[in-house]
Amino acid sequence: MKLRYVKSFATTAILSLVLVIAGCGGGGQGGGNAANSANAATNAAGSNEEMAAKPPLRIQTSFYPMYEFTKQVAGDLATVELLVPGGVEPHDWEPSPQDIRKLTESDLLIVNGAGMESWLEQVEASASGGKPEIVEASEGIALMEGGEEEEHEHGEEHAGEEEHADGDGHDVDRDADHDAHHESDAEEAAHDSDHDHGHDHGGLDPHVWLSPALAVQEVRNIEAALAKADPEHAANYKQNADAYVAQLEQLDQDFSSALTNAKRKDFITQHAAFGYLAQEYGLIQVPIAGLSPDQEPSAAQMTEIVKFAEEHQVKTIFFETLVSSKVAETIAREIGAKTAVLNPIEGLTAEDEAAGRDYLSLMRQNLEALKAALNE
Numbered sequence: 001m002k003l004r005y006v007k008s009f010a011t012t013a014i015l016s017l018v019l020v021i022a023g024c025g026g027g028g029q030g031g032g033n034a035a036n037s038a039n040a041a042t043n044a045a046g047s048n049e050e051m052a053a054k055p056p057l058r059i060q061t062s063f064y065p066m067y068e069f070t071k072q073v074a075g076d077l078a079t080v081e082l083l084v085p086g087g088v089e090p091h092d093w094e095p096s097p098q099d100i101r102k103l104t105e106s107d108l109l110i111v112n113g114a115g116m117e118s119w120l121e122q123v124e125a126s127a128s129g130g131k132p133e134i135v136e137a138s139e140g141i142a143l144m145e146g147g148e149e150e151e152h153e154h155g156e157e158h159a160g161e162e163e164h165a166d167g168d169g170h171d172v173d174r175d176a177d178h179d180a181h182h183e184s185d186a187e188e189a190a191h192d193s194d195h196d197h198g199h200d201h202g203g204l205d206p207h208v209w210l211s212p213a214l215a216v217q218e219v220r221n222i223e224a225a226l227a228k229a230d231p232e233h234a235a236n237y238k239q240n241a242d243a244y245v246a247q248l249e250q251l252d253q254d255f256s257s258a259l260t261n262a263k264r265k266d267f268i269t270q271h272a273a274f275g276y277l278a279q280e281y282g283l284i285q286v287p288i289a290g291l292s293p294d295q296e297p298s299a300a301q302m303t304e305i306v307k308f309a310e311e312h313q314v315k316t317i318f319f320e321t322l323v324s325s326k327v328a329e330t331i332a333r334e335i336g337a338k339t340a341v342l343n344p345i346e347g348l349t350a351e352d353e354a355a356g357r358d359y360l361s362l363m364r365q366n367l368e369a370l371k372a373a374l375n376e
Helices: 002-053 064-074 097-104 120-126 148-167 172-190 212-229 231-259 275-280 299-311 326-335 350-354 359-374
Strands: 057-061 078-082 108-111 133-136 266-269 284-287 316-319 338-341
Touching: 057 064, 057 212, 064 078, 064 108, 064 212, 064 231, 064 359, 097 120, 108 212, 120 133, 133 212, 212 231, 212 275, 231 275, 231 359, 266 299, 266 359, 275 284, 299 326, 316 326, 316 359, 326 338, 338 359
Parallel strands: 057 078, 057 108, 108 133, 266 284, 266 316, 316 338
Antiparallel strands: none
């Protein structure tokens, strides 16, 4: 009996010990899980604090196309601001001291480059602490010399016409009277401006954004700059850029399809902003003025444009939205043509903003205007 009690006690003690050990083991595992959970929570909190402490990129953009392209790539992951206000011709704009201070507080400044931003040296001289990093969206694009192609082609053409006229005994006196009449009106239009003509692109044509194919390259350059400055969101920037590039590539295809078989290839525009677009789609730009819209043509240049328009039966003279259209209207009146807008999209007007227009919709308006003029 006594032996049986001892055995029972021993069995009970062993079972109790096993339960205690199991309980301690389970408690230890549970304690470990709790500790791990606490550590994970601490790490997550630290990570969230770190993310909260790191503000989004602050990006300044020079003028409207750079703003639009950058905003499309950045989405809501960066603060993107526009320096040149809506309705202001970017060739005329200069940064104020407040603008310079705002720039030095920003991470990136996205510019077109190629001489478009004549004030860029001021920013570079004021930059401190590596801010802002300046990104040229046109980097790597083969730039055109401004105006050379048009001047060369039209000069040769008119030289040939003069030889032909002399050989046929053309009435030189009558032509001289006709030219004098044009020069009288041309001088009035050409000198009717108080703009400063000092804007200089260094001989290069900066208007690359007006070719949808080259706009794709600018968007990719902006994407690369944002990914370098904020690598944590590189995949997001790529996704945004891919979506916008798809729209630009469709726009490029639509331009190509619509203009390839146009009846005529030449068009007269207010200033030489459409060289890249013309080159891309096999057209010939005939600019009234040079690379800057402020650059007024001489009386002789006006006379040459009028001659070209008459001889080629041009029925539409294109003008722009942000500068005076008087010169274009003068030529149109001389030859009995109409005027229409061909927008260099250097900025949005108040009407554009109210209507919700953007780069893509304005480029499609340009396409419709070209289709109409080139098939008259």
